[in-house]
Amino acid sequence: MRFATLLPVVASCAILVLSCGEGSAPAAADRETQPDGVWLLSGGTVVTMDGQGSVIEAGAVAIRGSRIEAVGTAADLGERFPGAEVRSADGRIVLPGLINTHTHVPMALFRGLADDLPLKEWLEDVIFPAEAEYVDEEFVRWGTRLGCLEMLRGGTTTFVDMYYFEDVIAEEAERCGARAVVGESLIDFPAPDNKSWEDAIAYTERFLVRWKGHDRITPAVAPHAPYTVSAEHLQAAHELAVRHDVPLILHLAEDMSEVDEILERTGMRPVEYVDHLGILDDRMIANHVVWPSPSEIELLAERGVGVAHCPQSNMKVAAGVAPVPEMLAAGIAVGLGTDGPASNNDLDLWEEIDTAAKLHKVIKSDPTVVSAEEALTMATIGGARALGMEADIGSLEVGKRADLIVVDPRGLHQQPIYDPYSTLVYSTKSADVETVIVDGRVLVEGGELLSEDLEGVRVAVERYRERLAGLRTRP
Amino acid sequence: MRFATLLPVVASCAILVLSCGEGSAPAAADRETQPDGVWLLSGGTVVTMDGQGSVIEAGAVAIRGSRIEAVGTAADLGERFPGAEVRSADGRIVLPGLINTHTHVPMALFRGLADDLPLKEWLEDVIFPAEAEYVDEEFVRWGTRLGCLEMLRGGTTTFVDMYYFEDVIAEEAERCGARAVVGESLIDFPAPDNKSWEDAIAYTERFLVRWKGHDRITPAVAPHAPYTVSAEHLQAAHELAVRHDVPLILHLAEDMSEVDEILERTGMRPVEYVDHLGILDDRMIANHVVWPSPSEIELLAERGVGVAHCPQSNMKVAAGVAPVPEMLAAGIAVGLGTDGPASNNDLDLWEEIDTAAKLHKVIKSDPTVVSAEEALTMATIGGARALGMEADIGSLEVGKRADLIVVDPRGLHQQPIYDPYSTLVYSTKSADVETVIVDGRVLVEGGELLSEDLEGVRVAVERYRERLAGLRTRP
Numbered sequence: 001m002r003f004a005t006l007l008p009v010v011a012s013c014a015i016l017v018l019s020c021g022e023g024s025a026p027a028a029a030d031r032e033t034q035p036d037g038v039w040l041l042s043g044g045t046v047v048t049m050d051g052q053g054s055v056i057e058a059g060a061v062a063i064r065g066s067r068i069e070a071v072g073t074a075a076d077l078g079e080r081f082p083g084a085e086v087r088s089a090d091g092r093i094v095l096p097g098l099i100n101t102h103t104h105v106p107m108a109l110f111r112g113l114a115d116d117l118p119l120k121e122w123l124e125d126v127i128f129p130a131e132a133e134y135v136d137e138e139f140v141r142w143g144t145r146l147g148c149l150e151m152l153r154g155g156t157t158t159f160v161d162m163y164y165f166e167d168v169i170a171e172e173a174e175r176c177g178a179r180a181v182v183g184e185s186l187i188d189f190p191a192p193d194n195k196s197w198e199d200a201i202a203y204t205e206r207f208l209v210r211w212k213g214h215d216r217i218t219p220a221v222a223p224h225a226p227y228t229v230s231a232e233h234l235q236a237a238h239e240l241a242v243r244h245d246v247p248l249i250l251h252l253a254e255d256m257s258e259v260d261e262i263l264e265r266t267g268m269r270p271v272e273y274v275d276h277l278g279i280l281d282d283r284m285i286a287n288h289v290v291w292p293s294p295s296e297i298e299l300l301a302e303r304g305v306g307v308a309h310c311p312q313s314n315m316k317v318a319a320g321v322a323p324v325p326e327m328l329a330a331g332i333a334v335g336l337g338t339d340g341p342a343s344n345n346d347l348d349l350w351e352e353i354d355t356a357a358k359l360h361k362v363i364k365s366d367p368t369v370v371s372a373e374e375a376l377t378m379a380t381i382g383g384a385r386a387l388g389m390e391a392d393i394g395s396l397e398v399g400k401r402a403d404l405i406v407v408d409p410r411g412l413h414q415q416p417i418y419d420p421y422s423t424l425v426y427s428t429k430s431a432d433v434e435t436v437i438v439d440g441r442v443l444v445e446g447g448e449l450l451s452e453d454l455e456g457v458r459v460a461v462e463r464y465r466e467r468l469a470g471l472r473t474r475p
Numbered sequence: 476m477r478f479a480t481l482l483p484v485v486a487s488c489a490i491l492v493l494s495c496g497e498g499s500a501p502a503a504a505d506r507e508t509q510p511d512g513v514w515l516l517s518g519g520t521v522v523t524m525d526g527q528g529s530v531i532e533a534g535a536v537a538i539r540g541s542r543i544e545a546v547g548t549a550a551d552l553g554e555r556f557p558g559a560e561v562r563s564a565d566g567r568i569v570l571p572g573l574i575n576t577h578t579h580v581p582m583a584l585f586r587g588l589a590d591d592l593p594l595k596e597w598l599e600d601v602i603f604p605a606e607a608e609y610v611d612e613e614f615v616r617w618g619t620r621l622g623c624l625e626m627l628r629g630g631t632t633t634f635v636d637m638y639y640f641e642d643v644i645a646e647e648a649e650r651c652g653a654r655a656v657v658g659e660s661l662i663d664f665p666a667p668d669n670k671s672w673e674d675a676i677a678y679t680e681r682f683l684v685r686w687k688g689h690d691r692i693t694p695a696v697a698p699h700a701p702y703t704v705s706a707e708h709l710q711a712a713h714e715l716a717v718r719h720d721v722p723l724i725l726h727l728a729e730d731m732s733e734v735d736e737i738l739e740r741t742g743m744r745p746v747e748y749v750d751h752l753g754i755l756d757d758r759m760i761a762n763h764v765v766w767p768s769p770s771e772i773e774l775l776a777e778r779g780v781g782v783a784h785c786p787q788s789n790m791k792v793a794a795g796v797a798p799v800p801e802m803l804a805a806g807i808a809v810g811l812g813t814d815g816p817a818s819n820n821d822l823d824l825w826e827e828i829d830t831a832a833k834l835h836k837v838i839k840s841d842p843t844v845v846s847a848e849e850a851l852t853m854a855t856i857g858g859a860r861a862l863g864m865e866a867d868i869g870s871l872e873v874g875k876r877a878d879l880i881v882v883d884p885r886g887l888h889q890q891p892i893y894d895p896y897s898t899l900v901y902s903t904k905s906a907d908v909e910t911v912i913v914d915g916r917v918l919v920e921g922g923e924l925l926s927e928d929l930e931g932v933r934v935a936v937e938r939y940r941e942r943l944a945g946l947r948t949r950p
Binding site: 108109111112113114115116117118119122146149150153154312314315316317318319320321344345346347348351354355357358359361362364365366367368369371372410412413414415416417418419422423426427429430431454457458461462464465468469 | 583584586587588589590591592593594597621624625628629787789790791792793794795796819820821822823826829830832833834836837839840841842843844846847885887888889890891892893894897898901902904905906929932933936937939940943944
């Protein structure tokens with residue numbers, strides 16, 4: 001999708017759909033007024049990502065309101081719901097929406113602002129000054145809108161965010177129709193929004209109360225990291241998460257300098273340290289976890305911590321390679337994340353899946369490590385488990401939220417198809433996502449985002465680019 | 476681009492182009508009948524990849540026949556060529572066509588046939604039997620057609636291939652309009668086409684005579700590897716390459732088992748060994764080169780060998796990580812390659828560029844290693860140098876072949892743009908390629924391949940899929 005050509009493209013695609021005889025799919029707006037009607041996505045290869053690895057050829061998914069009513073063959077569901085409207089998925093692959101378990105969405109406006117720099121220089125000379133000068137509610141709103149639309153367009157239906165002005169991020173996620181777990185960053189320094197710990201905690205408490213119970217928005221508590229938040233504050237953040245029964249998001253053991261610093265300060269490694277503080281439990285989504293020791297891996301498994309593995313970010317900032325095969329073997333719920341677009345530089349989960357499958361093979365000198373199916377598992381039901389949301393999302397099973405995507409596998413780069421997992425993991429790109437459905441609502445159709453003023457986004461982004469371009473640094 | 480919807484899509488794009496006011500670009504066929512007329516690609520950011528890193532905002536490229544006539548600002552070239560037809564590149568990025576320095580194109584038909592297997596099992600249980608049973612002229616023709624179209628669609632204008640029935644591969648490359656360096660694989664085993672070394676050499680000699688001097692097709696001699704071709708045969712192959720003055724393509728030091736085997740047999744490491752045979756020189760394109768020792772890196776630099784770095788293939792088959800920063804520092808011409816689509820699983824050079832930039836950072840624990848500009852250099856002028864073709868391709872400079880591509884950088888995943896190298900390397904995908912020009916001919920326009928029967932390709936590919944599907948193995 002292209003900003004400048006939005007209207008003509010949408011127009012031409014509407015024509016295209018009709019000319020291809022794709023049938024009379026009900027418009028999103030229609031379905032919203034008919035929440036009780038069942039409709040079918042029917043005819044494609046349904047990759048369920050259920051516990052049994054079920055793949056249904058000529059399959060179908062029945063959707064009622066925001067939930068999955070049934071999953072089966074097209075023939076069976078056609079008989080079972082004779083009057084249901086049918087959207088054809090013939091020749092396509094239907095799978096659960098992808099889950100991005102770690103990002104900082106508004107940083108989309110910093111995408112490519114500075115790359116290939118030493119970490120300290122990148123942070124201190126570019127990112128921190130840029131955040132201090134430019135990050136306000138308006139910035140967060142447009143950055144989030146840009147990032148959310150990028151994610152939806154590419155088939156990511158759920159994302160986990162931690163940044164500043166998180167209320168705005170939640171509002172934008174709600175607005176665009178995505179599912180999100182959102183946590184206001186808590187850090188022992190003045191932030192762009194809250195200048196003191198007390199202000200940030202008060203903000204977070206209001207934030208939790210405001211969003212708790214929302215269908216698609218899950219508020220969280222998000223202390224930044226063990227090296228930027230004191231022991232006392234980490235415990236206070238955890239206490240808040242427990243009291244409101246919400247997830248806790250934390251950067252953990254991302255690079256060796258963190259391990260060294262925590263070791264020197266506490267005599268413990270980061271995972272041991274936060275366990276010692278009593279905050280390592282199954283509400284934690286731990287980001288990166290590149291440097292856990294073998295005993296820390298056991299600890300993460302015992303405590304039921306979810307891990308957000310961000311292979312491309314870890315590579316680009318040279319943080320290291322997380323011991324994912326070991327974490328999976330220990331039974332840890334590992335999801336995939338893009339990290340913020342300032343350090344990646346996109347929100348493309350397909351590339352994380354592909355990279356996760358390949359990176360660990362070369363690191364372990366073993367081409368059987370992290371199979372295509374395991375990589376796709378991390379991006380779907382594995383991610384859902386990492387967020388503690390596996391009862392609701394991550395696989396196509398009866399009763400779960402209707403978060404699903406349709407991939408067109410007929411591109412030259414995908415043909416022929418011998419195995420849908422191989423096709424999805426090693427050949428499919430975000431541009432191949434054709435349809436995106438969240439909570440039963442169709443948000444992307446024919447590869448085009450529905451109901452969004454993309455020209456307005458383009459104009460706002462260009463305004464920020466002009467203001468920020470002076471900060472750009474390239475070695 | 477989608478097989479099944481080709482006609483409607485092309486139709487809708489034609490409408491789209493008109494409705495967007497893109498101007499009256501001359502059709503490819505028209506230009507072919509006007510080889511002496513100059514036309515301009517005008518108005519975009521021209522990333523030249525010349526030796527000075529010149530990037531021209533509001534730039535233009537003037538094309539006369541198959542060559543670049545001028546490169547400059549849109550204003551200057553507009554004045555200099557007042558009557559020239561103009562194709563607008565406003566808001567786009569114009570750069571040299573990408574160069575895929577190593578692949579086995581026909582293996583596109585094996586894409587995803589078997590993944591995540593131990594190397595020996597993958598080769599002996601799947602690939603070798605599949606090649607023995609299915610690889611004939613017809614297979615090679617359709618596999619090459621599929622792969623060539625995938626590469627052109629994604630902005631790869633030159634590729635280096637070694638496989639069997641190479642005459643057919645050359646014919647298909649010629650037919651689709653790509654530029655190619657093609658070498659019949661020479662191996663000390665019966666191949667699908669030639670059953671003896673003598674037959675293969677005779678075939679190669681006829682092949683060299685047939686294609687030598689072609690504008691776009693460069694024939695080469697392609698002994699498979701030091702561990703599959705005897706010393707005597709390696710020398711004979713080299714003698715043939717020298718006699719016909721063509722490149723020599725060789726897999727070299729791809730994995731540790733090769734290093735161990737050659738060491739045990741000869742007391743030398745692979746690069747030293749082929750140097751000892753007298754065949755290591757500047758006509759060699761060495762594929763992979765994952766395991767050169769420091770002294771072998773010096774040797775490669777001294778001898779002027781070009782290296783085809785294939786990061787994603789090396790990761791997926793767990794071959795190892797090539798010492799690319801060291802090879803670049805030694806002054807070796809390093810290009811990027813996808814390897815064959817059976818082991819990658821696509822022919823997407825954008826992902827190799829992105830991966831090359833990220834992989835070496837994490838391996839060296841240094842985020843400054845292989846910058847965006849260095850990664851793009853490998854895919855363009857670096858690749859051209861590796862092939863000994865830098866006088867003709869790899870950068871946008873006067874007198875070079877008009878091999879260039881236009882990228883649309885207005886996708887949500889690319890915005891905002893602070894630095895064209897960052898945008899191209901870290902955010903741009905093959906689907907963002909809008910226009911592809913080889914030898915002055917427009918082959919892709921509005922993201923759609925021109926003049927190709929995609930439905931015919933689809934039918935043929937499906938026929939092979941049905942026949943091969945029984946061989947599929949997944950762990």
